[in-house]
Amino acid sequence: MLVTSRSAAEYHAMFDLAPEELAGARVLDCCAGGSSFTAETPTFVVAADPAYAAGRSVLAAAAHQGRVDGDRMIEDNADRFEWTWYGTRSRRTAMRVGAVERFVADLGARPSRYVAAALPDLPFADDSFDLVLCSHLLFTWANQFDQRWHRRAVLEMARVARREVRVFPLVLQGTGEPVPFLPALCEELEAAGHRTEQRKVPYRFQRGANHMLIVAGSSARV
Numbered sequence: 490m491l492v493t494s495r496s497a498a499e500y501h502a503m504f505d506l507a508p509e510e511l512a513g514a515r516v517l518d519c520c521a522g523g524s525s526f527t528a529e530t531p532t533f534v535v536a537a538d539p540a541y542a543a544g545r546s547v548l549a550a551a552a553h554q555g556r557v558d559g560d561r562m563i564e565d566n567a568d569r570f571e572w573t574w575y576g577t578r579s580r581r582t583a584m585r586v587g588a589v590e591r592f593v594a595d596l597g598a599r600p601s602r603y604v605a606a607a608l609p610d611l612p613f614a615d616d617s618f619d620l621v622l623c624s625h626l627l628f629t630w631a632n633q634f635d636q637r638w639h640r641r642a643v644l645e646m647a648r649v650a651r652r653e654v655r656v657f658p659l660v661l662q663g664t665g666e667p668v669p670f671l672p673a674l675c676e677e678l679e680a681a682g683h684r685t686e687q688r689k690v691p692y693r694f695q696r697g698a699n700h701m702l703i704v705a706g707s708s709a710r711v
């Protein structure tokens with residue numbers, strides 16, 4: 490799995506984040522990788538990823554390599570992507586190069602914001618955050634992680650999220666096919682008292698990846 494580096498602009502579009510939703514919020518970016526969302530966001534954000542157990546120079550190299558390998562994968566599978574949101578390839582590349590640089594600089598300046606942690610077990614107390622964001626781990630890698638793992642991972646994020654959890658995208662990496670167990674998983678989450686919603690987002694890149702999953706956090710349990 491690549492350590493990719495999406496920017497705050499990409500996060501805002503993938504999670505359809507309005508400025509008022511972030512104002513004053515405590516946010517967890519769970520599976521943050523080399524994203525610059527933490528570095529770029531003025532509100533309190535913690536980034537969590539098992540890759541953070543490695544040192545800064547190893548992580549910087551992994552993030553740079555992740556960008557190069559990601560670009561190559563997109564060129565090799567050009568028919569699976571659309572460019573309406575980015576506009577041009579060079580605009581996307583510039584975003585990702587800038588994101589890696591900001592991530593590496595912030596990791597050095599504020600190491601306590603980057604916590605080594607792996608789903609489905611997070612080292613945070615209940616309700617530690619208002620909002621938990623999860624980009625390109627759940628569902629993306631559903632060929633490696635089964636429905637049971639996803640259920641544990643979502644419930645764990647909901648445990649630490651007071652308001653809600655947002656997950657993007659809802660399709661498999663590579664093919665962009667729907668994840669067969671998503672409807673059953675949502676039923677399980679609803680049965681556990683967590684309202685779910687699949688909402689269309691403004692971000693466009695991987696074909697078929699147009700929706701995020703919103704799961705109610707602990708304060709909104711029914």
Ligand SMILES: C[S@@+](CC[C@H](N)C(=O)[O-])C[C@H]1O[C@@H](n2cnc3c(N)ncnc32)[C@H](O)[C@@H]1O
Binds near residue numbers: 492493519522625
């Ligand atoms: C494709 S990257 C996404 C990074 C970032 N969210 C983004 O959108 O650019 C997936 C990340 O998930 C991390 N990861 C792998 N297994 C994980 C787990 N069990 N819990 C949390 N993160 C995990 C990897 O280390 C990697 O950095």
